[in-house]
Amino acid sequence: MPSDSTSADLLPRYGLFIDGEERPSLDDAWFSSDNPFDGKPWARIARGGAADVELAVQAAHRAHSEGAWPAMSATERGRCLMHLADLIVEHAARIAEIEMRDNGKLATEVTGQVRYTAEYYRYYGGLADKVESSVIPTDKKGVFAYTRYESKGVVAIITPWNSPLSLTTWKLAPALAAGCTVVIKPSEFTSASMIEFAKLFELAGFPRGVVNVVCGFGEEVGEPLVTHPLVSHIGFTGGDAAGRRIYELAAKQLKTVTLELGGKSPNIVFDDADLDQAVKGVVSGIFAASGQTCLAGSRLLVQRSIHDQLVERLVAFVADAVLGDPTHEGTQIGPIATPGQFRKILDYIEIAKAEGAVCALGGKSRPELGAGRFVEPTIFTHVRNDMRIAQEEVFGPVLVVMPFEDADDALRIANDTAYGLAAGVWTRDLHRTLYMVERLKAGTVWVNNYRATSFTSPFGGYKGSGVGRESGIQAIHEFVETKCVWISSDLQVANPFVRR
Numbered sequence: 001m002p003s004d005s006t007s008a009d010l011l012p013r014y015g016l017f018i019d020g021e022e023r024p025s026l027d028d029a030w031f032s033s034d035n036p037f038d039g040k041p042w043a044r045i046a047r048g049g050a051a052d053v054e055l056a057v058q059a060a061h062r063a064h065s066e067g068a069w070p071a072m073s074a075t076e077r078g079r080c081l082m083h084l085a086d087l088i089v090e091h092a093a094r095i096a097e098i099e100m101r102d103n104g105k106l107a108t109e110v111t112g113q114v115r116y117t118a119e120y121y122r123y124y125g126g127l128a129d130k131v132e133s134s135v136i137p138t139d140k141k142g143v144f145a146y147t148r149y150e151s152k153g154v155v156a157i158i159t160p161w162n163s164p165l166s167l168t169t170w171k172l173a174p175a176l177a178a179g180c181t182v183v184i185k186p187s188e189f190t191s192a193s194m195i196e197f198a199k200l201f202e203l204a205g206f207p208r209g210v211v212n213v214v215c216g217f218g219e220e221v222g223e224p225l226v227t228h229p230l231v232s233h234i235g236f237t238g239g240d241a242a243g244r245r246i247y248e249l250a251a252k253q254l255k256t257v258t259l260e261l262g263g264k265s266p267n268i269v270f271d272d273a274d275l276d277q278a279v280k281g282v283v284s285g286i287f288a289a290s291g292q293t294c295l296a297g298s299r300l301l302v303q304r305s306i307h308d309q310l311v312e313r314l315v316a317f318v319a320d321a322v323l324g325d326p327t328h329e330g331t332q333i334g335p336i337a338t339p340g341q342f343r344k345i346l347d348y349i350e351i352a353k354a355e356g357a358v359c360a361l362g363g364k365s366r367p368e369l370g371a372g373r374f375v376e377p378t379i380f381t382h383v384r385n386d387m388r389i390a391q392e393e394v395f396g397p398v399l400v401v402m403p404f405e406d407a408d409d410a411l412r413i414a415n416d417t418a419y420g421l422a423a424g425v426w427t428r429d430l431h432r433t434l435y436m437v438e439r440l441k442a443g444t445v446w447v448n449n450y451r452a453t454s455f456t457s458p459f460g461g462y463k464g465s466g467v468g469r470e471s472g473i474q475a476i477h478e479f480v481e482t483k484c485v486w487i488s489s490d491l492q493v494a495n496p497f498v499r500r
């Protein structure tokens with residue numbers, strides 16, 4: 001949990017954003033946001049509670065039920081999203097700098113990631129008036145039947161700290177295009193950038209109350225939001241525990257959800273792969289963002305004939321990685337975002353050693369860097385897939401390497417996991433590519449690349465990695481209800497006691 005110290009009262013303050021206004025929480029409570037690099041508090045964040053959630057949900061409900069938002073055509077909604085996209089590009093560097101100050105992500109990565117969110121708002125802004133329903137050629141005589149899509153109403157969006165604006169956008173853009181209104185609960189570790197982002201909405205032409213942000217903690221804000229009777233759908237990205245809790249709470253009220261949870265994704269390298277590209281793909285999958293990404297390729301499966309060669313190349317490539325200040329251009333690996341995550345990663349490194357895995361690289365923290373919240377890029381060999389280090393999500397720069405004999409052996413290992421978020425395959429053989437793609441139990445499969453995501457392409461997990469899909473055309477349907485209308489042109493009712 002971010003530190004909370006009265007000495008921080010001179011720091012910049014970020015309030016809640018409700019009904020178009022930034023305001024303190026009703027009980028005027030605050031907590032600090034810390035910089036993961038130097039460990040120091042840099043801002044004070046309003047600590048919302050159930051009463052603030054009530055205000056925000058009521059504002060979103062009003063904005064959905066009356067006034068300018070429901071009166072807008074889908075085309076007009078789309079124009080607001082397009083205008084927002086332009087504002088994001090204009091303010092991207094400033095908002096990204098705030099986000100980086102909160103989660104320690106490399107400046108070189110987070111600026112581009114925030115700027116790229118504009119493309120999601122352009123994509124869904126364009127889609128808003130193209131979600132066509134249908135006239136149904138029904139078998140019932142004298143009936144005109146058709147469907148219409150209606151927005152679900154108030155949507156809750158709950159997000160984590162690793163890519164705050166990006167992961168919020170994956171839900172927010174299609175929700176707004178569908179005509180929903182939203183209450184966002186950002187991670188308690190990365191709240192500030194969301195408030196800065198929320199200030200852009202009125203400039204973009206969105207009526208007050210369409211987008212609201214209540215900062216705070218999972219149980220104090222998240223659960224009242226999930227269970228509020230006026231909230232129809234929850235879009236969540238985060239850990240398994242919180243995701244399953246949200247699913248349980250939503251199920252009790254028959255609410256719909258999209259859940260983007262964890263992963264333990266395999267990156268599979270065959271003996272005919274371009275090894276230079278494969279090494280870069282493995283590094284991109286596990287050491288970019290210091291491995292703090294749901295789609296981390298944390299299990300490297302290598303065909304036995306090239307195992308030693310690939311491990312040697314990988315170690316050589318990563319051994320000189322530059323750990324340090326995420327604001328510096330040359331830094332390649334930044335700090336771990338939260339104290340809890342830092343401890344979790346180090347715990348898993350000790351678990352791996354205790355299970356008999358061999359540490360081929362790294363395996364230690366770097367206390368001399370910044371406030372010391374750094375973990376060396378770590379590679380374990382001599383790992384069996386039944387070990388905890390191969391089964392459980394670390395969410396850090398820790399890679400396990402396992403050999404395989406052939407495609408079927410690789411599939412057996414790759415699919416032997418509770419997760420199913422993503423997978424990478426490295427080969428030049430087309431037959432082998434299709435054989436693997438068709439049999440891997442994962443929502444995304446990258447072939448000769450890793451960690452690409454786009455507004456155009458559905459993203460989501462099989463099995464324990466989540467429910468539903470984000471991005472792509474499909475995603476907008478998570479935010480609408482389908483109504484079927486039957487209009488009788490023949491008013492005569494033959495026999496009311498017998499169904500037509």
Ligand SMILES: NC(=O)C1=CN([C@@H]2O[C@H](COP(=O)(O)OP(=O)(O)OC[C@H]3O[C@@H](n4cnc5c(N)ncnc54)[C@H](O)[C@@H]3O)[C@@H](O)[C@H]2O)C=CC1
Pocket residue numbers: 158159160161162185186187188216217218219221222223226237238239240242243245246260261262293294341344393394395
């Ligand atoms: N799938 C992903 O992209 C991410 C996965 N993780 C995984 O989750 C683990 C825990 O990380 P945390 O930062 O603690 O993430 P978390 O999953 O606890 O928090 C994510 C969001 O959910 C909220 N939340 C937590 N409990 C809630 C509840 N009962 N009801 C409603 N909202 C709730 C949090 O306040 C935050 O906004 C990490 O170690 C990592 O393994 C963490 C961040 C992102």
Ligand SMILES: CN(C=O)/C=C(\CC(=O)O)C(=O)O
Pocket residue numbers: 113162163166167289292293294295453
């Ligand atoms: C989807 N994801 C979940 O953690 C990973 C992201 C978000 C993004 O691609 O913007 C990431 O790797 O940063």
